[in-house]
Amino acid sequence: MRHNASQPDASRPATRGAWRRLKSLAGLLVVAGLATTMWAATIGTPAAAAMRGAPKAYVGLFNDNAVAVIDTGTNRVLTTIPIPAGPHGLVISPDGLRVYASSDGDSTVSISIDVGKAPHGMAINRSGSLVLVAVFGASQVAMIDTVQNEVVARIPVGNPHNIAISPDGGTAYVASQQPGAAQLAILDLAARRQVGTVPLDKTPRALTFSPDGAALYCTLAGSDSVQVLDPKQNRIVAQIPVGASPHHPFFTANGEYGLVVSQGPGELAFINPGTHTVIGTVAVGKQPNWIAASSDGHMAYVTNEGSNSVSVVDVEKQRVLATIPVGNAPRKIVVQPVHAAKDAAVAPADVRAQAPPLTASAPGAAVSTAPAMSDGSGAVRIQNFAFTPAPITVTPGTTVVWTNADAIPHTTTGKDKQWDSGPIQPGTSFKVTFDKAGTYTYACAIHPFMQGTVVVGN
Numbered sequence: 001m002r003h004n005a006s007q008p009d010a011s012r013p014a015t016r017g018a019w020r021r022l023k024s025l026a027g028l029l030v031v032a033g034l035a036t037t038m039w040a041a042t043i044g045t046p047a048a049a050a051m052r053g054a055p056k057a058y059v060g061l062f063n064d065n066a067v068a069v070i071d072t073g074t075n076r077v078l079t080t081i082p083i084p085a086g087p088h089g090l091v092i093s094p095d096g097l098r099v100y101a102s103s104d105g106d107s108t109v110s111i112s113i114d115v116g117k118a119p120h121g122m123a124i125n126r127s128g129s130l131v132l133v134a135v136f137g138a139s140q141v142a143m144i145d146t147v148q149n150e151v152v153a154r155i156p157v158g159n160p161h162n163i164a165i166s167p168d169g170g171t172a173y174v175a176s177q178q179p180g181a182a183q184l185a186i187l188d189l190a191a192r193r194q195v196g197t198v199p200l201d202k203t204p205r206a207l208t209f210s211p212d213g214a215a216l217y218c219t220l221a222g223s224d225s226v227q228v229l230d231p232k233q234n235r236i237v238a239q240i241p242v243g244a245s246p247h248h249p250f251f252t253a254n255g256e257y258g259l260v261v262s263q264g265p266g267e268l269a270f271i272n273p274g275t276h277t278v279i280g281t282v283a284v285g286k287q288p289n290w291i292a293a294s295s296d297g298h299m300a301y302v303t304n305e306g307s308n309s310v311s312v313v314d315v316e317k318q319r320v321l322a323t324i325p326v327g328n329a330p331r332k333i334v335v336q337p338v339h340a341a342k343d344a345a346v347a348p349a350d351v352r353a354q355a356p357p358l359t360a361s362a363p364g365a366a367v368s369t370a371p372a373m374s375d376g377s378g379a380v381r382i383q384n385f386a387f388t389p390a391p392i393t394v395t396p397g398t399t400v401v402w403t404n405a406d407a408i409p410h411t412t413t414g415k416d417k418q419w420d421s422g423p424i425q426p427g428t429s430f431k432v433t434f435d436k437a438g439t440y441t442y443a444c445a446i447h448p449f450m451q452g453t454v455v456v457g458n
């Protein structure tokens, strides 16, 4: 039910073999080099040499335990590289030669670096000297020195999920999902310690700095707006209404556009960072998760976790140019950077006078249900990334019914896997009958900060 095996393809055994060899030799995820080698070796057409120059995009396939490699020149999947269970975070070095992947279901990064239980999101600084890993299960941020490829420091942060590093490399903001203590933790990377906090009333999801460092965009579970934080004041200075359940916010490299995916409607929104307004949206796939872009900012790549594809979007035209099937549950994505000296004299960004009309609507009046009391019926509502009532008390033999009122899927998963709903689609329900007295804790497997308890009493 949970993990659909991918369809084996001809290149896979060879990939595995090469992968093992690489692993034993280097103990490091030199994906770019491997992909190039494998592609030439397994396909070997005369076109191979010509295509080798096109940047690759790397996509973490959460349900396939693999990284897919896309040639952005042809928009085809070149190969799929197995990695340990649950690829979650993904970053690429500025030279484009190394991809670091964290494995949620394991305790490793880049195959060989043990960072602690359930690493989630990652970030790399601009110089490429430092990778940060949000080690959710250990409540630590691990700092990896990329010369030694070793963890050189661990900074305590409650249930860290995603991380943004300031463009100057001095500071990191960490989305801390600790239940009851949602915040952005501010880390001084030279001092290797936490120096501040931005308390939040909702759980932070994903965050990113503008290229000039003047703004930090952040999304929150249960808010349909992108939060704009001023890092000088460390407070929210604007909210940009977008589609339901926004996840990854992103900027094109020159800062001309902000982008964000909304998982409910399955769309990508284009934001004018100067005015904090949405200037257009485009439909992508189901449950879009993450965004990457070409170095020139013309092309955006969006992973669609719910439709197992990557959308290739022309940013200027706000149009989907291609949809690439990539494997099961793609989440994070990175694209190899191109350092194009020939583009140094590029004209300054023009004013987007002909921008399409605003298509995002103002956020609907959020109907917050009053904290529901357990009425013995066993009904649990899933809304705004929370289970209500969170602790529910029932008598033995009661069937507990979870109904998902959010715009995106959630799960109800027993702590010891006594039950696992798999994704409960919006508007649908899942039932479990509890016969034995006891206290059963559970969480959403997709958003582990969503927690609840079923107390079965006599």
Ligand SMILES: [Cu+2]
Binding pocket: 385, 409, 410, 411, 444, 445, 446, 447, 450
């Ligand atoms: Cu969830």
